[in-house]
Amino acid sequence: MTTEFVLIRHGExxxxxxxxxxxxxxxxxxxxxxxxxxxxxESMRDEEWDLIASSPLQRAWRTALPIAAALGIDPNHxxxxxxxxxxxxxxxxxxxxxxxxxxxxxxxxxxxxxREDLSVRSMATLDDYRVRFASQRIVVVTHGxxxxxxxxxxxxxxxxxxxxxxxxxSRTYLSHDGDNWQVGAIAQAPHLAxx
Numbered sequence: 001m002t003t004e005f006v007l008i009r010h011g012e013x014x015x016x017x018x019x020x021x022x023x024x025x026x027x028x029x030x031x032x033x034x035x036x037x038x039x040x041x042e043s044m045r046d047e048e049w050d051l052i053a054s055s056p057l058q059r060a061w062r063t064a065l066p067i068a069a070a071l072g073i074d075p076n077h078x079x080x081x082x083x084x085x086x087x088x089x090x091x092x093x094x095x096x097x098x099x100x101x102x103x104x105x106x107x108x109x110x111x112x113x114x115r116e117d118l119s120v121r122s123m124a125t126l127d128d129y130r131v132r133f134a135s136q137r138i139v140v141v142t143h144g145x146x147x148x149x150x151x152x153x154x155x156x157x158x159x160x161x162x163x164x165x166x167x168x169x170s171r172t173y174l175s176h177d178g179d180n181w182q183v184g185a186i187a188q189a190p191h192l193a194x195x
């Protein structure tokens with residue numbers, strides 16, 4: 001009774017290229033991000049997935065819709081889930097790292113969601129899905145730090161913060177056999193060579 005997952009990071013935004021904290025800010029895909037999303041969708045066209053869940057932030061949602069079209073899944077059946085939203089960066093959202101360090105030095109600042117809280121949120125979401133949609137193949141369109149938090153937990157720090165680069169529109173594979181989680185390929189993005 002294996003439940004399979006592919007975790008997909010949204011396509012590129014201008015804030016990605018400017019290296020700004022995005023968090024819960026509802027930034028949109030830039031032209032490259034739209035091409036990445038379409039390329040990813042085309043690369044998945046012959047695959048079989050049962051369900052797509054997505055962060056409702058438009059950079060993720062606009063990545064999920066072409067995937068749904070390629071897979072033949074009605075866009076009205078894509079599941080929006082607030083729990084898939086990126087880590088909350090609080091007052092730092094919109095700032096570059098240098099700007100944030102100048103205005104809010106240190107590792108903590110107002111409104112920052114802790115890594116521990118994000119890990120609880122991300123793993124609770126996946127555990128909910130594996131129970132509700134047992135034995136299905138599930139596409140999860142979300143955000144880079146959200147995926148990083150999952151890897152940190154499931155690999156006990158072998159992958160995750162400071163060790164894994166989650167490229168825009170890359171795919172990370174997980175499965176659950178009814179007893180345990182398994183981590184497959186991480187941040188696979190062969191389609192990006194064509195963008």
